[in-house]
Amino acid sequence: xxxxxxxxxxxxxxxxxxxxxxxxxxxxxxxxxxxxxxxxxxxxxxxxxxxxxxxxxxxxxxxxxxxxxxxxxxxxxxxxxxxxxxxxxxxxxxxxxxxxxxxxxxxxxxxxxxxxxxxxxxxxxxxxxxxxxxxxxxxxxxxxxxxxxxxxxxxxxxxxxxxxxxxxxxxxxxxxxxxxxxxxxxxxxxxxxxxxxxxxxxxxxxxxxxxxxxxxxxxxxxxxxxxxxxxxxxxxxxxxxxxxxxxxxxxxxxxxxxxxxxxxxxxxxxxxxxxxxxxxxxxxxxxxxxxxxxxxxxxxxxxxxxx
Amino acid sequence: xxxxxxxxxxxxxxxxxxxxxxxxxxxxxxxxxxxxxxxxxxxxxxxxxxxxxxxxxxxxxxxxxxxxxxxxxxxxxxxxxxxxxxxxxxxxxxxxxxxxxxxxxxxxxxxxxxxxxxxxxxxxxxxxxxxxxxxxxxxxxxxxxxxxxxxxxxxxxxxxxxxxxxxxxxxxxxxxxxxxxxxxxxxxxxxxxxxxxxxxxxxxxxxxxxxxxxxxxxxxxxxxxxxxxxxxxxxxxxxxxxxxxxxxxxxxxxxxxxxxxxxxxxxxxxx
Amino acid sequence: xxxxxxxxxxxxxxxxxxxxxxxxxxxxxxxxxxxxxxxxxxxxxxxxxxxxxxxxxxxxxxxxxxxxxxxxxxxxxxxxxxxxxxxxxxxxxxxxxxxxxxxxxxxxxxxxxxxxxxxxxxxxxxxxxxxxxxxxxxxxxxxxxxxxxxxxxxxxxxxxxxxxxxxxxxxxxxxxxxxxxxxxxxxxxxxxxxxxxxxxxxxxxxxxxxxxxxxxxxxxxxxxxxxxxxxxxxxxxxxxxxxxxxxxxxxxxxxxxxxxxxxxxxxxxxxxxxxxxxxxxxxxxxxxxxxxxxxxxxxxxxxxxxxxxxxxxxxxx
Numbered sequence: 001x002x003x004x005x006x007x008x009x010x011x012x013x014x015x016x017x018x019x020x021x022x023x024x025x026x027x028x029x030x031x032x033x034x035x036x037x038x039x040x041x042x043x044x045x046x047x048x049x050x051x052x053x054x055x056x057x058x059x060x061x062x063x064x065x066x067x068x069x070x071x072x073x074x075x076x077x078x079x080x081x082x083x084x085x086x087x088x089x090x091x092x093x094x095x096x097x098x099x100x101x102x103x104x105x106x107x108x109x110x111x112x113x114x115x116x117x118x119x120x121x122x123x124x125x126x127x128x129x130x131x132x133x134x135x136x137x138x139x140x141x142x143x144x145x146x147x148x149x150x151x152x153x154x155x156x157x158x159x160x161x162x163x164x165x166x167x168x169x170x171x172x173x174x175x176x177x178x179x180x181x182x183x184x185x186x187x188x189x190x191x192x193x194x195x196x197x198x199x200x201x202x203x204x205x206x207x208x209x210x211x212x213x214x215x216x217x218x219x220x221x222x223x224x225x226x227x228x229x230x231x232x233x234x235x236x237x238x239x240x241x242x243x244x245x246x247x248x249x250x251x252x253x254x255x256x257x258x259x260x261x262x263x264x265x266x267x268x269x270x271x272x273x274x275x276x277x278x279x280x281x282x283x284x285x286x287x288x289x290x291x292x293x294x295x296x297x298x299x300x301x302x303x304x305x306x307x
Numbered sequence: 308x309x310x311x312x313x314x315x316x317x318x319x320x321x322x323x324x325x326x327x328x329x330x331x332x333x334x335x336x337x338x339x340x341x342x343x344x345x346x347x348x349x350x351x352x353x354x355x356x357x358x359x360x361x362x363x364x365x366x367x368x369x370x371x372x373x374x375x376x377x378x379x380x381x382x383x384x385x386x387x388x389x390x391x392x393x394x395x396x397x398x399x400x401x402x403x404x405x406x407x408x409x410x411x412x413x414x415x416x417x418x419x420x421x422x423x424x425x426x427x428x429x430x431x432x433x434x435x436x437x438x439x440x441x442x443x444x445x446x447x448x449x450x451x452x453x454x455x456x457x458x459x460x461x462x463x464x465x466x467x468x469x470x471x472x473x474x475x476x477x478x479x480x481x482x483x484x485x486x487x488x489x490x491x492x493x494x495x496x497x498x499x500x501x502x503x504x505x506x507x508x509x510x511x512x513x514x515x516x517x518x519x520x521x522x523x524x525x526x527x528x529x530x531x532x533x534x535x536x537x538x539x540x541x542x543x544x545x546x547x548x549x550x551x552x553x554x555x556x557x558x559x560x561x562x563x564x565x566x567x568x569x570x571x572x573x574x575x576x577x578x
Numbered sequence: 579x580x581x582x583x584x585x586x587x588x589x590x591x592x593x594x595x596x597x598x599x600x601x602x603x604x605x606x607x608x609x610x611x612x613x614x615x616x617x618x619x620x621x622x623x624x625x626x627x628x629x630x631x632x633x634x635x636x637x638x639x640x641x642x643x644x645x646x647x648x649x650x651x652x653x654x655x656x657x658x659x660x661x662x663x664x665x666x667x668x669x670x671x672x673x674x675x676x677x678x679x680x681x682x683x684x685x686x687x688x689x690x691x692x693x694x695x696x697x698x699x700x701x702x703x704x705x706x707x708x709x710x711x712x713x714x715x716x717x718x719x720x721x722x723x724x725x726x727x728x729x730x731x732x733x734x735x736x737x738x739x740x741x742x743x744x745x746x747x748x749x750x751x752x753x754x755x756x757x758x759x760x761x762x763x764x765x766x767x768x769x770x771x772x773x774x775x776x777x778x779x780x781x782x783x784x785x786x787x788x789x790x791x792x793x794x795x796x797x798x799x800x801x802x803x804x805x806x807x808x809x810x811x812x813x814x815x816x817x818x819x820x821x822x823x824x825x826x827x828x829x830x831x832x833x834x835x836x837x838x839x840x841x842x843x844x845x846x847x848x849x850x851x852x853x854x855x856x857x858x859x860x861x862x863x864x865x866x867x868x869x870x871x872x873x874x875x876x877x878x879x880x881x882x883x884x885x886x887x888x889x890x891x892x893x894x895x
Contacts, residue, residue, distance in 0.1 A: 006396065006409075009409055012439060013408050013788070027695065041724075095620030099620065099621040116627075120624055122811075126845050126848055127631060133634075134637075135634060158627070162624070215720070216718075218820070219824075219845065219848075262821065381783060418780065424778065424781065434782070434787075438785055
């Protein structure tokens with residue numbers, strides 16, 4: 001190639017490479033828009049809410065006076081609801097995941113189940129609220145209670161747990177399964193003794209991510225009729241007299257953290273908005289902590305670190 | 308140590324201007340991370356001739372080929388040492404100041420497995436031209452047709468240029484990839500085992516194509532198939548574990564190799 | 579040494595009775611089958627959930643449509659079920675959903691796609707390792723917090739530039755919803771792009787293309803079916819979002835195509851009604867199921883479109 005030809009090529013390449021640079025800049029800026037928005041939100045909430053964060057705030061009931069209002073009923077309610085959510089989603093989700101990976105034959109029934117799982121993941125959360133209202137609250141008669149909310153959120157995060165279980169099981173090498181069976185173990189023995197223990201970390205990651213999501217869900221819980229202003233706590237599960245274990249709390253009225261924040265955000269009084277910010281800080285901190293734990297577990301899994 | 312067979316013959320041919328050097332590797336070393344894949348290769352590439360690289364698996368022939376169009380730059384941890392000089396302008400392809408894109412605009416490549424883009428046949432062949440900023444429809448039409456004719460594919464696809472390239476058979480896809488590489492009038496055309504993924508009939512048509520193409524472009528072809536090298540190439544280089552063991556006229560290498568190890572490989576005793 | 583007879587060997591080998599072994603094996607088989615049935619029933623719960631959702635929506639909507647005609651539902655321009663003179667036209671709610679989703683996607687689709695292309699084709703390894711968890715966290719923030727942000731930060735900020743902007747408006751809610759959806763679009767799109775084989779990129783670079791040309795002309799078209807799936811996911815998410823809109827866009831149904839107005843979406847309406855007292859069996863109670871049914875049909879339509887798109891483009895590549 002002659003000199004002019006080479007010079008033409010070099011000019012062309014220089015022009016084209018400017019696009020490379022421009023796009024890299026635009027890419028970084030787009031990333032920044034997303035991340036900076038989140039940082040701004042969090043910082044703004046911290047500035048507004050930090051003054052209100054105190055031991056009193058955590059142990060007070062909501063009140064008509066913003067300075068005295070607290071999140072006690074909210075976080076207790078959230079905790080109780082999460083217990084029911086986990087008790088629903090984990091057994092059902094893991095069992096479904098194990099069934100689909102280990103037992104399910106290749107027929108239309110299995111296809112139907114798999115389509116349903118994918119489908120459920122895409123249904124808006126408020127529809128779950130409608131389901132709960134019609135079925136749990138009225139049909140089954142659980143009423144507007146912790147039990148209804150827990151069951152609903154459990155169903156909501158079921159696809160997350162199922163997918164996490166399936167992926168965790170899939171990552172176990174076939175050699176282990178074959179080794180166990182070759183020694184005469186039955187299918188269930190192989191699953192219980194080998195498959196499940198080895199996939200625990202992966203399953204836990206999915207469960208934690210699901211719970212982090214459930215803790216922040218507002219719409220389905222509002223639809224069931226969680227009360228937005230309650231100044232009482234459900235009955236404690238542990239009692240000091242026989243039979244020592246009570247389930248009254250399951251059917252009690254309740255509220256949860258995101259609903260409390262929603263209630264305070266909607267008030268025109270600026271002081272309540274500070275409360276909302278404080279509640280938001282706690283809520284986001286809880287969610288981030290759970291996600292961080294899940295990411296950490298997944299990171300250690302990827303690096304194949306022995307526990 | 309390299310033994311260029313019948314150096315006198317080639318030297319006199321060069322003097323008589325019937326044999327011109329298009330490129331030359333000088334002391335070329337290559338490292339994948341810590342592993343040295345090429346050891347001090349000195350090898351000429353003669354213009355408008357077909358040079359074949361043969362050798363057992365893992366000897367570095369594809370690695371050597373991919374130095375010519377700086378493909379190794381796409382992956383981290385690779386290191387070139389030495390030079391590959393491109394003539395007549397004396398450009399060192401491997402020099403860090405030389406833009407790999409510039410090199411690739413002068414040197415095209417056809418890969419082992421056909422890799423048509425998810426576009427129409429026309430757009431595939433025109434891709435190199437569009438990348439160079441050619442927009443005029445008439446120019447593109449003309450160059451696409453010319454490239455497809457040179458690749459012996461025009462008659463088969465002239466009525467289906469808007470069809471997706473992935474709808475072609477394996478052999479046709481590879482010929483389209485060759486057309487794509489030719490459309491930009493490269494100075495050197497690199498072939499990386501172009502027929503190993505194809506059936507014998509498609510292989511035959513591509514070998515014939517390569518013999519015709521050398522009239523317009525310098526060709527460097529890597530092949531694990533010795534018979535193919537013997538059929539198609541003018542010069543052959545035998546590589547073994549990263550070194551160039553023997554280089555020379557194909558006829559002489561296959562009939563009377565100077566190096567014992569070359570002979571072992573060619574007769575099938577090894578590799 | 580005398581020869582061992584078959585009877586000798588049989589006695590040596592069998593230490594317990596055949597009937598014992600058979601009984602053990604039968605009970606193990608029974609246990610296996612019981613366990614499998616339990617697991618199967620657990621798996622059926624997901625099917626049961628879908629069936630329950632369909633049943634609940636359909637039965638309550640059926641009751642609703644026995645009192646309100648379908649024609650009115652689809653064409654009336656007012657939605658005022660709780661008023662003395664009630665109107666049951668779903669159009670205002672649909673317009674609210676549409677406008678807010680449009681604003682959100684106008685933000686999320688360009689930004690999400692650019693981020694995906696950047697992370698997949700341009701970003702160095704360390705940037706990608708940091709950015710991905712950050713974006714994941716963005717998607718994990720509870721939506722009520724985004725609602726708070728939209729109402730109490732974005733709206734006042736926008737009001738500085740547009741003083742006539744009402745306190746509740748679809749624009750702030752839509753913008754914040756867009757930011758929330760970015761991770762959904764970017765992560766699915768990026769996965770689709772990374773799945774494009776390296777051989778295609780090598781082919782493009784070998785032709786002298788720059789990184790930008792390769793990313794736009796080769797990788798993105800090759801990943802198109804995955805990118806379309808990402809967009810559909812974003813649309814579904816936007817249409818189904820509740821809290822951001824209930825808090826920041828208001829709960830007054832308003833048939834409008836102007837994002838600077840306040841309006842209620844289908845989801846915000848359901849929340850608003852649920853907050854009040856709902857006598858079970860009243861028509862007001864049934865309206866939320868009819869609205870929910872409309873929402874489900876919209877989401878279903880988009881999911882089906884997404885499925886068809888993916889099928890069609892997966893054939894090509």
